[in-house]
Amino acid sequence: xxxxxVSPAQQLRSLVxxxxxxxxSLAMVEIPVPQxxxxxxxxxxxxxxPSDLGLLFAGADMETATVSGxxxxxxxxxxxxxxxxxxxxxxxxxxxxxxNEGAGTVVDAGSSDAAQALMNKTVALAxxxxxxxxxxxxxxxxxxLPDGTLASEGASSFVNPLTALGMVxxxxxxxxxALVHTAAASNLGQMLNKLCIEEEVPLVNIVRRPEQxxxxxxxxxxxxxxxxxxxxxxxxxxxxxxxxxxLAFDATGGGKLAGHILTCMEAAATASxxxxxxxxxxxxxxxxxxxxxxxxxxxxxxxxxxxxxxxGWLLTPFLQKIGPEAFQALRQRVAAELKTTFASTxxxxxxxxxxxxxxxxxxxxxxxxxxxxxxxxxKDPGAAL
Amino acid sequence: xxxxxVSPAQQLRSLVxxxxxxxxSLAMVEIPVPQxxxxxxxxxxxxxxPSDLGLLFAGADMETATVSGxxxxxxxxxxxxxxxxxxxxxxxxxxxxxxNEGAGTVVDAGSSDAAQALMNKTVALAxxxxxxxxxxxxxxxxxxLPDGTLASEGASSFVNPLTALGMVxxxxxxxxxALVHTAAASNLGQMLNKLCIEEEVPLVNIVRRPEQxxxxxxxxxxxxxxxxxxxxxxxxxxxxxxxxxxLAFDATGGGKLAGHILTCMEAAATASxxxxxxxxxxxxxxxxxxxxxxxxxxxxxxxxxxxxxxxGWLLTPFLQKIGPEAFQALRQRVAAELKTTFASTxxxxxxxxxxxxxxxxxxxxxxxxxxxxxxxxxKDPGAAL
Numbered sequence: 145x146x147x148x149x150v151s152p153a154q155q156l157r158s159l160v161x162x163x164x165x166x167x168x169s170l171a172m173v174e175i176p177v178p179q180x181x182x183x184x185x186x187x188x189x190x191x192x193x194p195s196d197l198g199l200l201f202a203g204a205d206m207e208t209a210t211v212s213g214x215x216x217x218x219x220x221x222x223x224x225x226x227x228x229x230x231x232x233x234x235x236x237x238x239x240x241x242x243x244n245e246g247a248g249t250v251v252d253a254g255s256s257d258a259a260q261a262l263m264n265k266t267v268a269l270a271x272x273x274x275x276x277x278x279x280x281x282x283x284x285x286x287x288x289l290p291d292g293t294l295a296s297e298g299a300s301s302f303v304n305p306l307t308a309l310g311m312v313x314x315x316x317x318x319x320x321x322a323l324v325h326t327a328a329a330s331n332l333g334q335m336l337n338k339l340c341i342e343e344e345v346p347l348v349n350i351v352r353r354p355e356q357x358x359x360x361x362x363x364x365x366x367x368x369x370x371x372x373x374x375x376x377x378x379x380x381x382x383x384x385x386x387x388x389x390x391l392a393f394d395a396t397g398g399g400k401l402a403g404h405i406l407t408c409m410e411a412a413a414t415a416s417x418x419x420x421x422x423x424x425x426x427x428x429x430x431x432x433x434x435x436x437x438x439x440x441x442x443x444x445x446x447x448x449x450x451x452x453x454x455x456g457w458l459l460t461p462f463l464q465k466i467g468p469e470a471f472q473a474l475r476q477r478v479a480a481e482l483k484t485t486f487a488s489t490x491x492x493x494x495x496x497x498x499x500x501x502x503x504x505x506x507x508x509x510x511x512x513x514x515x516x517x518x519x520x521x522x523k524d525p526g527a528a529l
Numbered sequence: 530x531x532x533x534x535v536s537p538a539q540q541l542r543s544l545v546x547x548x549x550x551x552x553x554s555l556a557m558v559e560i561p562v563p564q565x566x567x568x569x570x571x572x573x574x575x576x577x578x579p580s581d582l583g584l585l586f587a588g589a590d591m592e593t594a595t596v597s598g599x600x601x602x603x604x605x606x607x608x609x610x611x612x613x614x615x616x617x618x619x620x621x622x623x624x625x626x627x628x629n630e631g632a633g634t635v636v637d638a639g640s641s642d643a644a645q646a647l648m649n650k651t652v653a654l655a656x657x658x659x660x661x662x663x664x665x666x667x668x669x670x671x672x673x674l675p676d677g678t679l680a681s682e683g684a685s686s687f688v689n690p691l692t693a694l695g696m697v698x699x700x701x702x703x704x705x706x707a708l709v710h711t712a713a714a715s716n717l718g719q720m721l722n723k724l725c726i727e728e729e730v731p732l733v734n735i736v737r738r739p740e741q742x743x744x745x746x747x748x749x750x751x752x753x754x755x756x757x758x759x760x761x762x763x764x765x766x767x768x769x770x771x772x773x774x775x776l777a778f779d780a781t782g783g784g785k786l787a788g789h790i791l792t793c794m795e796a797a798a799t800a801s802x803x804x805x806x807x808x809x810x811x812x813x814x815x816x817x818x819x820x821x822x823x824x825x826x827x828x829x830x831x832x833x834x835x836x837x838x839x840x841g842w843l844l845t846p847f848l849q850k851i852g853p854e855a856f857q858a859l860r861q862r863v864a865a866e867l868k869t870t871f872a873s874t875x876x877x878x879x880x881x882x883x884x885x886x887x888x889x890x891x892x893x894x895x896x897x898x899x900x901x902x903x904x905x906x907x908k909d910p911g912a913a914l
Contacts, residue, residue: 198807199807231832232805234799234802234803234804234805234806235805238805240805397831398831403826414619417619418619419619420617420619420620420623420625421619422583422584423843423845426846433831434835436831441788441828441829441830441831442828442829442830442831443826443827443828444826444827445826445827446782446783446818446821446826446827446841447616449841450819450841450842450843451841451843451846452840452841453838453839453840453841454838454839454840455837455838455839455840456831456834456835456836456837456838457835458808458835458836460808461811461836
């Protein structure tokens with residue numbers, strides 16, 4: 145028997161219509177009675193990550209967004225460019241729930257010991273469909289947060305922490321000794337700095353603004369390069385010589401940055417060469433694109449020899465590759481360091497309806513450093529934005 | 530004691546000067562008396578491969594080439610663009626020999642049994658510095674050609690055949706089941722077709738002209754797509770669905786072709802999908818760039834999910850990776866199939882001096898299909914071009 149009324153629950157939905165319109169709205173959904181090994185979670189905190197925006201906005205031009213309906217039940221409409229529509233045929237007409245991860249309180253549990261043990265606990269999960277008031281999931285999906293940890297502190301226990309850990313682990317598995325990271329002052333970038341300092345992994349941070357450099361210097365970053373500096377290529381090359389970094393994780397994706405990183409890695413690799421090699425250095429240089437802050441085309445000149453690679457990197461296949469035991473160990477490490485290494489900060493806490501206000505969308509939609517939103521689907525309607 | 534006078538020998542040289550000039554010329558070099566395990570080869574056939582042109586031309590604009598000096602001892606000069614000069618600092622002032630591979634007759638041998646056994650044999654080697662009349666090398670470098678094989682038939686025993694074999698082997702090692710190849714009507718491309726038919730590996734050929742398609746259809750190619758066709762993307766996608774090819778080797782490098790291949794691979798991978806996946810297919814799609822026929826920038830839109838890679842591919846590291854025994858087995862296979870699978874065809878046979886004629890440079894410098902030159906450094910001066 146739940147400790148409170150959980151059904152029907154409000155849930156945020158993203159719908160792509162055949163006419164090229166994106167529609168965001170709130171639906172009322174039935175929450176099932178939990179099966180023996182299931183629990184029902186009252187979701188109290190779920191971040192809006194860059195990785196949520198693809199599913200949420202479906203590539204729509206949010207500059208065209210309009211809102212209709214009452215304040216507590218808004219409907220947002222926006223136009224999807226024809227190019228983006230071509231890749232969306234499989235989701236046309238399906239109203240999809242959104243939200244990769246979040247945290248909350250277990251308010252109902254099935255009969256199994258595992259489920260019952262979670263009753264009234266604060267748990268985090270990467271369950272999908274988290275922009276919802278209540279969520280029924282298998283008990284094994286729940287990460288119990290240490291006593292004294294708020295849901296808001298555990299909301300981002302998966303995507304960013306595991307991505308930061310995944311970058312360091314990928315570096316080790318692929319034989320590199322140091323890392324480069326772009327858009328490096330993000331919540332993820334800050335975590336990665338703290339993690340790399342802890343693990344003694346040299347990290348070269350690439351940012352675009354002086355205030356971003358400051359954020360990173362304050363938490364102890366040793367190498368920060370500003371890509372808008374007139375001497376950026378030289379500065380990056382020097383940092384790469386100092387660190388021997390030959391692996392980069394790029395959140396921007398579009399433009400020339402990935403290629404520039406490879407060019408500077410090659411310059412660093414050949415800086416001490418005494419003999420001409422027509423095929424360039426034999427040092428393998430790799431950039432993984434894991435985000436798409438710049439949705440434009442990727443462009444590079446192949447002036448970095450033949451030992452190079454650019455590719456996509458995604459958390460889920462990485463976790464599958466390392467296997468369930470290694471995954472569980474990473475989860476426990478994140479839980480233990482949620483208030484230190486893996487702490488997140490947010491600009492605003494919004495309800496589901498407030499997340500669909502155009503002024504909110506215009507802020508979190510930019511994915512700008514220091515403009516991160518947290519959704520509390522059970523936020524008191526009277527509370528301030 | 531050599532069976533003929535071998536020293537001094539004529540050798541083609543490429544020199545980058547500090548003022549940004551490329552100079553091609555013929556030098557006279559001393560050929561050493563062979564050590565016990567060495568042999569001296571009279572070079573009779575050495576191809577001008579695309580992979581030789583980087584070292585030979587050093588990125589110079591050969592449209593600016595001029596020639597001076599007598600017909601039998603010409604000096605070619607051409608301008609190197611400033612951008613290319615930046616990557617050439619390590620070779621400025623060094624007069625470099627050229628020519629990756631070739632074949633000829635052993636005319637002198639050291640005292641060891643291995644060296645003596647090669648006396649008067651026709652051998653092939655990838656010794657470097659092959660655009661020369663005589664070459665002294667270790668006996669172990671020589672691949673003895675089967676009786677009745679001409680030097681001209683064995684001249685291309687390494688670069689193209691081992692690259693074709695390396696592509697198929699890379700496909701197997703990386704878990705792919707079929708191949709895509711661009712600039713597919715080249716000598717290498719024709720070999721790859723014959724090899725793939727023999728090995729029952731489905732191969733999708735991408736060409737740019739109807740006559741190139743004809744060349745490939747004649748040797749039995751099942752899938753040929755013309756990138757100038759208005760329906761190229763659809764035609765390529767259909768061929769990729771039919772073959773399940775998820776690995777491409779691209780000789781062009783620049784432009785949008787590599788990205789278009791990935792786009793079509795993704796379309797093929799999701800053609801039968803019934804459910805929308807926001808990160809695209811989980812099928813890993815790979816393009817290796819192994820040449821640079823298009824020296825312009827590489828550009829792509831990342832509309833092919835997250836499971837993809839683009840990278841450089843080079844024969845030498847591949848051979849090092851498979852080890853000396855596997856390499857030796859590949860060499861023997863090439864020797865046995867030189868007149869069938871691994872046969873090469875040439876447009877013209879030129880002497881070293883003739884290779885420096887501007888009309889010759891303007892033909893082989895284009896790297897066009899069906900315009901391949903063979904150098905015979907010991908060509909009778911009276912013979913026709």
